Amino acid sequence: MTTTSTTAQRKPHDAATRSPRKHTGWVLARGPRRTPGNERASMLHAGPGDQSIRRAAVIEGFALLAMTALSVYAFVVVIGGLIVDGDAARTAGNIADAEGRFRIGVACFALVAVLDVVIAWALRVLFAPVSDTVASLAAALRVAYAAVLLVATGHLVIASQLLTGPEGRAGFTTRELQAQGLLQIDAFNAVWQAGLVLFGFHLLLLAYLVIRSSYVPTWLGILLVPAGLGYIIDSFGLILVRDYSFSVAAFTFVGEALLMLWLLVRGRRIRLRDDSRPSSDPRPQLLANGATR
Secondary structure (H helix, E strand, O other), X not given: OHHHHHHHHHHHHHHHHOOOOOOOOEEEOOXXXXXXXXXXXXXXXXXXXXXXXXXXHHHHHHHXXXXXXXXXXXXXXXXXXXXXXXXXXXXXXXXXXXXXXXXXXXXXXXXXXXXXXXXXXXXXXXXXXXXXXXXXXXXXXXXXXXXXXHHHHHHHHHHHHHHHOOOOHHHOOHHHHHHHHHHHHHHHHHHHHHHHHHHHHXXXXXXXXXXHOOOOOXXXXXXXXXXXXXXXXXXXXXXXXXXXXXXXXXXXXXXXXXXXXXXXXXXXXXXOXXXXXXXXXXXXXXXXXXXXX
């Protein structure tokens, strides 16, 4: 009885005085189990990194939406509605009759170029945690495309001056001015479509970033691959094939549209996970002494 009692009394003492196991070296960082409750709490108490990512995602989503609206108006209503391929006289007459609409369309193209720069900045912030180098390169390609688009828009400005100015300008006849105006419009199409090769490679890099990220769905990145290839094929087709008129990008743009919608709906809820790290370091994210994030 005495031995049993002594043993029973010593057990609590041993458990209380036993020193905790020391964690030495490096261990994998593990986060808490995600439940609807703590996920909402994490959204309310997001760190500076999460907040900047969400802000960039929301800005990018709305910039893409505005760019889409401006592009549709400029291409469908203005370019498609006023310009007649190969007919300088009819094109000049249409633009003269709707000069205000044509100039608004030209301004829309300029605004699209500005929005492309904003989108490039937002993409750089959004995907820097995945790979700072690749995100910077993707942003640079989009800025370069915006510059090409702005140069192409300058040809439309020249066309509007030629087709809506006084007759007999600089000693040219009306027919000559009309022909030069149509050439400027054709130059806009050529420069813009040649610049799409930059946009295509930008989308391929963006697809890589989306697939590697842990906070944007992988399937969006997969859909961006054919979108980028479509622009590249169309751009080189225009350069290499005479009278190239087929548009691959008209059938492969779905990834761009879905990415815009996802950013608008889910962008403000993005949360960086523990495995969101630069792709230059493929090792698991490690913390010292068993600490967790």
